[in-house]
Amino acid sequence: MDIIFNRIFLEHDTGMHPENRKRLEACGELPETELDSGEQYLELVHRADYVAQIRDVCANGGGHLDPDTIVSPRSYEAAVKAVAATIKASATGGIALVRPPGHHAFPGHSSGFCVFNNIAIAAQKLANEGKKVLIFDFDGHLGDGTVRYFYDSDQVMYWSIHQYPAFPGGGSEDEIGEGVGKGYTINVPLPPGSGDDILFNMFDRYHFLDVAKKFNPDVVGISAGFDGHQYDLLLGLRFSMNAYYKMGKLFRETFGNVFATLEGGYNVEYFPKLLYNFIDGVNGADMKYEERPTDSMIQVMDEFEGRAAVLEKNLLEIWKL
Numbered sequence: 001m002d003i004i005f006n007r008i009f010l011e012h013d014t015g016m017h018p019e020n021r022k023r024l025e026a027c028g029e030l031p032e033t034e035l036d037s038g039e040q041y042l043e044l045v046h047r048a049d050y051v052a053q054i055r056d057v058c059a060n061g062g063g064h065l066d067p068d069t070i071v072s073p074r075s076y077e078a079a080v081k082a083v084a085a086t087i088k089a090s091a092t093g094g095i096a097l098v099r100p101p102g103h104h105a106f107p108g109h110s111s112g113f114c115v116f117n118n119i120a121i122a123a124q125k126l127a128n129e130g131k132k133v134l135i136f137d138f139d140g141h142l143g144d145g146t147v148r149y150f151y152d153s154d155q156v157m158y159w160s161i162h163q164y165p166a167f168p169g170g171g172s173e174d175e176i177g178e179g180v181g182k183g184y185t186i187n188v189p190l191p192p193g194s195g196d197d198i199l200f201n202m203f204d205r206y207h208f209l210d211v212a213k214k215f216n217p218d219v220v221g222i223s224a225g226f227d228g229h230q231y232d233l234l235l236g237l238r239f240s241m242n243a244y245y246k247m248g249k250l251f252r253e254t255f256g257n258v259f260a261t262l263e264g265g266y267n268v269e270y271f272p273k274l275l276y277n278f279i280d281g282v283n284g285a286d287m288k289y290e291e292r293p294t295d296s297m298i299q300v301m302d303e304f305e306g307r308a309a310v311l312e313k314n315l316l317e318i319w320k321l
Helices: 007-011 039-044 046-059 075-092 118-128 145-150 198-207 209-217 241-254 270-284 300-317
Strands: 133-137 156-163 185-190 219-224 258-262
Touching: 007 075, 039 046, 039 075, 039 118, 039 185, 046 075, 046 185, 075 145, 075 258, 118 145, 118 156, 118 185, 118 219, 118 258, 145 156, 145 185, 145 209, 185 209, 185 300, 198 209, 198 241, 198 300, 209 241, 219 241, 241 258, 241 270, 258 270
Parallel strands: 133 156, 133 219, 156 185, 219 258
Antiparallel strands: none
């Protein structure tokens, strides 16, 4: 898994905001990738009037698209190249190290720092080519734009682990898709305080990974958000640096054809270590950054197990493992 990066992502100027250019600058000198515009792919997911709105706001100096999402004069260019980088990652097995992120963006409006939904656009392109796509979203917030877009699809399975309750709301164990897409959404709501033990309980004790394997995806796209780390600034999850290495390793060994695009992760001291641990896990390299694994209070574990049991029951009624 190679990094796909372009300096235009630093030109998305959000000022004093949690999602700012320092996130990528903290990763050191990154090799640049030449990228196409990505504009031609936007309407795979987004409405034409919304695309025009973003273009116009940026051309007129930028501003707030919503209370959380800021754009500047070069943000439109950065956002369309973020789409291009994610599509390139989907073709090469890379990780698109992009700004702005995408998984909160809806077809017709921005949300949660996100302008265009990079992972959804790449997944829809692959689906249009006849491929089955699993999206695994380990960002600590539910990717509400992504889950809503694919909620009635049986060609794209969306599996999210996220703090619940937290922004943006939703993502309970009872939300598993609708219509032909029923059973193709796996929302794993994690109580605040969830540590590595709960995360790997989810993989080891419950049938969520078995459902994903039975879906038998041709491609796995990962919404790679690193705000579940115990020292992140916006959430109350407690994953260690080790967890990101282990998840990368697990998904490469289980599915093989994996790509990723960046979502959240706001502690610039830890973010590069988490990122490189994840990449090393996917690549089968040694883990460079290690922390003591984290555990959860018994009340947190009990709450998780109650939710996970309901979700498993809901899914097994459909998948019959």
